[in-house]
Amino acid sequence: MSPVRTPSATPRDAPPSADGTAAGRPEPGHPASGLRESGHEDSGHHGSGSGHLFGDPEHEAPWDEVIAPGAVLLRRHACAQADVLVAAARVVVAAAPLRHLVTPGGQTMSVAMTNCGEWGWVSDRRGYRYDPVDPASGRPWPPMPGIFLDVARGAALRAGYPDFAPQACLMNLYRPGTRLTLHQDRDELDLAAPIVSISLGLPAIFLFGGLQRSDRARRFPLQHGDVAVWGGPSRLAFHGIAPLAAGHHPATGAVRLNLTFRKTR
Numbered sequence: 001m002s003p004v005r006t007p008s009a010t011p012r013d014a015p016p017s018a019d020g021t022a023a024g025r026p027e028p029g030h031p032a033s034g035l036r037e038s039g040h041e042d043s044g045h046h047g048s049g050s051g052h053l054f055g056d057p058e059h060e061a062p063w064d065e066v067i068a069p070g071a072v073l074l075r076r077h078a079c080a081q082a083d084v085l086v087a088a089a090r091v092v093v094a095a096a097p098l099r100h101l102v103t104p105g106g107q108t109m110s111v112a113m114t115n116c117g118e119w120g121w122v123s124d125r126r127g128y129r130y131d132p133v134d135p136a137s138g139r140p141w142p143p144m145p146g147i148f149l150d151v152a153r154g155a156a157l158r159a160g161y162p163d164f165a166p167q168a169c170l171m172n173l174y175r176p177g178t179r180l181t182l183h184q185d186r187d188e189l190d191l192a193a194p195i196v197s198i199s200l201g202l203p204a205i206f207l208f209g210g211l212q213r214s215d216r217a218r219r220f221p222l223q224h225g226d227v228a229v230w231g232g233p234s235r236l237a238f239h240g241i242a243p244l245a246a247g248h249h250p251a252t253g254a255v256r257l258n259l260t261f262r263k264t265r
Ligand SMILES: O=C(O)CCC(=O)C(=O)O
Pocket: 170, 172, 180, 185, 197, 199, 206, 239, 240, 241, 258, 260
């Protein structure tokens, strides 16, 4: 497997209670209560982060921002479906819990991950790969919710990639301090298809560089409902997420949820 997707993996990146000793106490009825990995507890309201308007599709019409050839940020594109996406994500997480994967180098990733769809992205001491089976359960990944597929396909079409048919959705949960270091998404066998990436909840800084690791990465704020699509000449662009700032978002609470859609083969 390609060793190029370099996740955030220094011990400093490990989430505060990565030892798994603290018992999570989801607040029943909170929209994000199903989005927490076990062993963590959200720390409540911090008062910073995005304003409450971002959950309301009435307040802002979507717009597009081309950031590189083949790469576009579809601003607020998924706001109208965001609550349904979060609810569907909770169903997936209930069947395939979020977990902190270990890199081939033996470090624990600070992003908590799970998957839905035909294939799921996994990492362990053997390498990075797409697997049709969730190694934690031995069962296939949960099916991709219809709303995931609809929004991902719609975004791809808008970005100039018709007929996007993702077989994998990697779900990333970021807590304050979580980051994803610069990497390329290159474990997919079909690099003709773009990556479609939906941001939900807390805002983040998207790092978007060039085709060389050494290329300077620009910083783009991503907010709830933003969809990033990169393909064509930007398909193998290095990208990442800066350490997440603490905050509170009505849709997800104290976390950011990211959904990336991939055509794996
Ligand atoms: O969280 C994000 O916006 C990016 C996630 C990502 O790059 C990945 O899962 O490969």
